[in-house]
Amino acid sequence: MKLHLAPAATLLLTLVTAIWPVGPPRPEVLRGWEPPPGPYAAGHRGIDLAAPPGTPVRAPAAGTVTFAGPVAGHGVLTLTLPDTGTPPLRTTYGPVDPLVRPGTPVRAGDVIAHVADQGDHCPRSCLHWGLLRGNTYLNPLTLIGGRTPRLLPVWAQPPAGQPPA
Numbered sequence: 001m002k003l004h005l006a007p008a009a010t011l012l013l014t015l016v017t018a019i020w021p022v023g024p025p026r027p028e029v030l031r032g033w034e035p036p037p038g039p040y041a042a043g044h045r046g047i048d049l050a051a052p053p054g055t056p057v058r059a060p061a062a063g064t065v066t067f068a069g070p071v072a073g074h075g076v077l078t079l080t081l082p083d084t085g086t087p088p089l090r091t092t093y094g095p096v097d098p099l100v101r102p103g104t105p106v107r108a109g110d111v112i113a114h115v116a117d118q119g120d121h122c123p124r125s126c127l128h129w130g131l132l133r134g135n136t137y138l139n140p141l142t143l144i145g146g147r148t149p150r151l152l153p154v155w156a157q158p159p160a161g162q163p164p165a
Contacts, residue, residue: 046130
């Protein structure tokens with residue numbers, strides 16, 4: 001299977017009303033989406049959300065579970081989102097202990113898994129959340145209307161009491 005990343009400017013995501021898969025509160029993003037420069041290059045094809053083992057993982061939008069099982073010794077779950085174009089969007093979650101079987105329809109907010117205690121992906125326990133259209137990896141934050149978080153230098157902040165520029 002050939003996987004690739006399309007340039008962000010050429011991607012059109014169907015609008016999906018989605019929620020964070022863990023939380024509330026809004027989870028800390030431990031590592032953001034870092035698309036590789038080519039299909040086989042190093043990169044980070046999703047985002048890592050801080051979540052202790054046992055944390056419920058919720059469906060961010062309505063969909064159908066299309067995979068739930070082990071991949072390379074870690075639990076993984078894939079949720080396919082209907083009416084999101086051709087091919088439809090798929091979200092992935094790991095490491096997890098799936099609670100639903102493939103073929104199960106779910107609604108936004110339904111608990112579909114728990115964060116597994118088997119992570120070596122993050123420096124501390126996390127949920128890796130991915131998004132694909134076909135074989136093209138996308139930034140999962142686009143589902144919730146988020147942008148890739150950026151840390152700003154202290155000097156970029158306006159002085160106290162001053163509106164942002």
